[in-house]
Amino acid sequence: MTGTLLVQAQDIVKRRLCGNSLPVQLFSNLQSAETDIYNLLKRTVEYAESNSLLIIGPKSCGKSTLIKKVVSRVKKNENAAKNLLVVNLNGYMQTDDRIALDEITRQLQLENTIGDKVFGSFAETLSFLLQALRTGSNESQPILFLLEEFDLFAQHKNQTLLYNLFDIAQAGLTPLAVIGVTCRIDVMELLEKRVKSRFSHRQIFICNTWTFKEYVGAFKDCLQIKVEEKKKKAKWKIFLAKWNKNIDMLSEDLTVLEILEKQFLISQGLSGLQKLLMYPVWLLSNQHPLITPADIEESAKSLFADSKANILHGVSVLELCLIISMNHLMIIHDNQPFNFHMVYNEFLKFSQKKSHILHNYSKAVVLKAFEHLIELELLKTRDHSGIGISKIQKEYQPMVLLVENSQLLEAIGKYPGCPTDVKQWAQSSIV
Amino acid sequence: MSVEEVGLPARQKQVQQLTTLFHHPSHSAVPSIFIYGHSSTGKSVTLSHVLKTRKLTHVIVNCVECYTTSLLFLEVLRSFSSNEESIWKCDNMNDFVRNLRKILSKSEEAVYIVFDKAESLRDRNVNILPAIMNLQELTSCNLCVILVSELPWEKFYNGIGIRDPFIIFFPDYTKEELVEVLCHLQSPDTDLDFYRHYVTMVLAVFFLACRDLRELRHLAEMNFSIYKEPIEKGVATVNDKHKLWKNLEPHLRSALQKLYMREVSSDEWEKLQSKSSETALVKRQNIVELPFYSKFILISAYLASYNPAKTDRRFFVKNAGKMKRTAHSMKKDEKKSAHLRGPHAFPLDRMMAIFYSIVDGRVPPTANIFAQISSLVSLRFLSQIGHEDQIDSPRYKCIVSLEFITNIAKTVNFEIIRYLFDFV
Numbered sequence: 001m002t003g004t005l006l007v008q009a010q011d012i013v014k015r016r017l018c019g020n021s022l023p024v025q026l027f028s029n030l031q032s033a034e035t036d037i038y039n040l041l042k043r044t045v046e047y048a049e050s051n052s053l054l055i056i057g058p059k060s061c062g063k064s065t066l067i068k069k070v071v072s073r074v075k076k077n078e079n080a081a082k083n084l085l086v087v088n089l090n091g092y093m094q095t096d097d098r099i100a101l102d103e104i105t106r107q108l109q110l111e112n113t114i115g116d117k118v119f120g121s122f123a124e125t126l127s128f129l130l131q132a133l134r135t136g137s138n139e140s141q142p143i144l145f146l147l148e149e150f151d152l153f154a155q156h157k158n159q160t161l162l163y164n165l166f167d168i169a170q171a172g173l174t175p176l177a178v179i180g181v182t183c184r185i186d187v188m189e190l191l192e193k194r195v196k197s198r199f200s201h202r203q204i205f206i207c208n209t210w211t212f213k214e215y216v217g218a219f220k221d222c223l224q225i226k227v228e229e230k231k232k233k234a235k236w237k238i239f240l241a242k243w244n245k246n247i248d249m250l251s252e253d254l255t256v257l258e259i260l261e262k263q264f265l266i267s268q269g270l271s272g273l274q275k276l277l278m279y280p281v282w283l284l285s286n287q288h289p290l291i292t293p294a295d296i297e298e299s300a301k302s303l304f305a306d307s308k309a310n311i312l313h314g315v316s317v318l319e320l321c322l323i324i325s326m327n328h329l330m331i332i333h334d335n336q337p338f339n340f341h342m343v344y345n346e347f348l349k350f351s352q353k354k355s356h357i358l359h360n361y362s363k364a365v366v367l368k369a370f371e372h373l374i375e376l377e378l379l380k381t382r383d384h385s386g387i388g389i390s391k392i393q394k395e396y397q398p399m400v401l402l403v404e405n406s407q408l409l410e411a412i413g414k415y416p417g418c419p420t421d422v423k424q425w426a427q428s429s430i431v
Numbered sequence: 432m433s434v435e436e437v438g439l440p441a442r443q444k445q446v447q448q449l450t451t452l453f454h455h456p457s458h459s460a461v462p463s464i465f466i467y468g469h470s471s472t473g474k475s476v477t478l479s480h481v482l483k484t485r486k487l488t489h490v491i492v493n494c495v496e497c498y499t500t501s502l503l504f505l506e507v508l509r510s511f512s513s514n515e516e517s518i519w520k521c522d523n524m525n526d527f528v529r530n531l532r533k534i535l536s537k538s539e540e541a542v543y544i545v546f547d548k549a550e551s552l553r554d555r556n557v558n559i560l561p562a563i564m565n566l567q568e569l570t571s572c573n574l575c576v577i578l579v580s581e582l583p584w585e586k587f588y589n590g591i592g593i594r595d596p597f598i599i600f601f602p603d604y605t606k607e608e609l610v611e612v613l614c615h616l617q618s619p620d621t622d623l624d625f626y627r628h629y630v631t632m633v634l635a636v637f638f639l640a641c642r643d644l645r646e647l648r649h650l651a652e653m654n655f656s657i658y659k660e661p662i663e664k665g666v667a668t669v670n671d672k673h674k675l676w677k678n679l680e681p682h683l684r685s686a687l688q689k690l691y692m693r694e695v696s697s698d699e700w701e702k703l704q705s706k707s708s709e710t711a712l713v714k715r716q717n718i719v720e721l722p723f724y725s726k727f728i729l730i731s732a733y734l735a736s737y738n739p740a741k742t743d744r745r746f747f748v749k750n751a752g753k754m755k756r757t758a759h760s761m762k763k764d765e766k767k768s769a770h771l772r773g774p775h776a777f778p779l780d781r782m783m784a785i786f787y788s789i790v791d792g793r794v795p796p797t798a799n800i801f802a803q804i805s806s807l808v809s810l811r812f813l814s815q816i817g818h819e820d821q822i823d824s825p826r827y828k829c830i831v832s833l834e835f836i837t838n839i840a841k842t843v844n845f846e847i848i849r850y851l852f853d854f855v
Binding site: 001007010011012013018019047090091092093094095096099103152183185259271272277278279282294302303307308311312313314315316318339341342345358361362364368369374375376377381392395396416417426 | 451452454455458459460461462466467469472484524525556557561562565567568569581582583584585586592594595597598600601602603605606638639640641644664687688689691692770771772773774813828830832833
């Protein structure tokens with residue numbers, strides 16, 4: 001029985017961690033922003049006022065969630081809200097204005113109206129669309145345009161869509177609310193002058209101001225389940241009591257707190273927390289019904305793992321030697337770029353004088369190893385242009401190393417079965 | 432025999448990790464997973480093994496094969512849609528998301544979209560990757576995007592935010608694990624203990640230079656017949672380990688010099704092994720037949736590229752008088768060596784002057800000679816520096832290797848090493 005209950009609980013928490021249904025109390029700090037947006041939408045719906053607004057805030061601080069919440073609130077409460085139309089646009093999806101216009105038509109369900117009509121300009125089409133929405137009476141339906149990833153719309157040619165939307169909003173014929181959501185703080189700079197002058201310059205800045213205490217609170221909110229969320233069965237209640245108590249205990253556990261603090265210092269956002277909790281929640285099963293501090297520790301270990309160290313761990317000794325000689329070259333030549341011949345020369349000096357195990361590899365084999373390192377992007381060509389490729393042999397391409405000295409030394413310390421002479425060579429370039 | 436049929440050695444932890452993440456397909460899936468690790472550490476195999484054995488709805492797309500975005504989209508849509516005849520027109524993200532929503536709206540269970548070799552997604556339109564990482568949110572369907580790559584996740588950052596996936600690392604195989612995997616890949620009728628011993632020997636030779644399973648497997652398979660040879664001939668028994676090793680070692684050492692090269696196909700290689708006429712093959716490469724004067728032009732271009740201009744007098748003027756042998760002129764700066772730093776550009780006049788001094792007899796400077804220069808440029812032995820339309824005094828660089836030019840020089844009995852400043 002606990003099995004099915006556990007699966008239910010797991011389902012609820014999983015949904016939260018994937019960002020589909022976050023608990024409301026997480027965004028209590030956005031109260032004032034919420035009222036602002038709500039009032040603005042209310043005015044559009046009730047008094048047919050047109051408005052434009054930008055919401056700016058870093059990634060995963062709850063911008064979209066906030067908007068969704070406000071829109072559903074408006075739709076629920078107001079009498080006139082039944083005929084509020086919402087057009088959702090996303091900069092990732094509508095990559096140019098033609099696609100955006102098609103999508104607007106589709107979302108307003110006007111494909112039939114537009115039929116095979118041919119229009120001269122973008123503005124004509126858009127105004128035709130809006131005209132079509134005026135039902136028999138002269139009253140128009142209020143429309144909300146929600147533009148997510150707003151900054152990407154500013155990259156469209158001539159910013160036609162933005163210009164027209166703001167223009168209509170300013171003209172005030174159709175009640176129109178345009179809300180842009182973006183993470184770029186310099187978004188105003190991206191707008192053309194004529195677009196900027198039509199925008200109302202109403203901006204709301206959102207940022208996450210959680211203290212560590214609130215962060216731990218968010219941790220609890222993510223995992224704990226309120227009893228009201230499901231039918232009030234006795235067994236479910238008992239299970240939840242146990243579940244929630246365990247979460248309380250976790251939030252007081254010292255190792256968990258330490259991990260949370262580390263994550264908090266990296267990013268205050270919710271998404272880091274979600275990533276951290278994901279694996280422990282997925283791991284739950286009948287044999288393992290409650291989250292333990294060890295689970296979170298395990299998850300944190302893979303979350304904080306240094307990926308470059310992971311990659312360095314897997315290169316062959318020959319490749320490692322090449323990285324060491326590049327590192328020496330970078331130090332000797334004061335971060336000047338090097339080429340393959342210089343690396344090979346350095347490597348030869350070492351392998352001939354010092355090392356007995358690295359017998360002479362042919363130059364071609366060493367070059368292959370070198371190319372493998374380029375493929376792993378541990379080093380890169382200095383100029384991005386790529387013009388030089390046919391003009392210069394690949395052996396003479398100037399390269400720079402993307403591995404730090406300290407990173408390298410650490411990786412060599414961890415490298416399984418690293419020959420002693422290689423280790424010593426890494427410490428000092430003198431052979 | 433494929434690995435899927437018999438499980439995966441040394442990858443239990445990853446299998447378990449993936450299985451955990453794919454548990455309960457009706458629940459909402461992890462939005463995105465990123466799998467990385469060195470090449471041939473079993474990333475794709477493990478993933479498809481888990482997806483298949485758990486019978487999950489999935490599609491695996493190779494991003495290199497689907498070289499345009501619309502091919503990529505079509506591949507995904509086609510595998511999920513049931514009716515074949517509907518031909519999707521889908522060349523932008525908007526249509527893709529819309530179609531995907533339409534197809535997946537009915538299914539409750541999670542759907543998995545795997546993008547293999549995901550690093551090539553970075554070369555596409557900048558918005559593709561962030562959009563793919565956001566696919567669950569964009570479609571509001573229960574789907575999971577899985578990227579498989581050799582590069583770590585931070586190489587995918589592109590400036591403005593990209594949603595971080597759940598990251599799984601596939602660690603490299605240790606030496607012991609490699610032995611296990613290689614034995615595992617053998618057909619079951621081989622004597623495993625015997626083979627294990629053989630693989631250990633192969634690894635002992637190659638492990639320092641190569642940890643790539645694919646290459647090691649190739650090498651092991653190529654050389655196994657040599658290892659077995661004495662037994663088949665009746666000279667040795669299975670237990671004569673030392674004798675077998677003595678027989679095998681020289682072959683492995685020579686293979687080490689050609690690691691990753693794959694100069695010949697496996698077929699040819701076997702033939703060569705039987706005839707042991709390897710030397711003939713090596714000679715065949717690196718020799719390009721050129722006209723007589725072209726060879727001298729190329730040699731003089733090489734000399735002009737790799738020697739400093741002020742040493743020309745010393746090498747090519749017959750009675751150069753007594754060179755002052757000061758300590759300064761003798762000391763060569765290793766850092767400035769052209770063979771380390773790369774070839775220098777030189778004007779045409781300098782090359783022609785060297786050409787006339789090294790070639791025997793009088794050669795009139797006809798169009799024939801100059802035509803050979805431009806054909807050397809189009810053969811990519813020389814490269815022209817600056818604009819093509821600069822007719823006045825064009826500058827060139829010689830872009831052939833030392834090995835190549837010594838071979839060329841040998842055919843015309845010219846000792847090039849004596850004329851190179853770096854080797855004097």
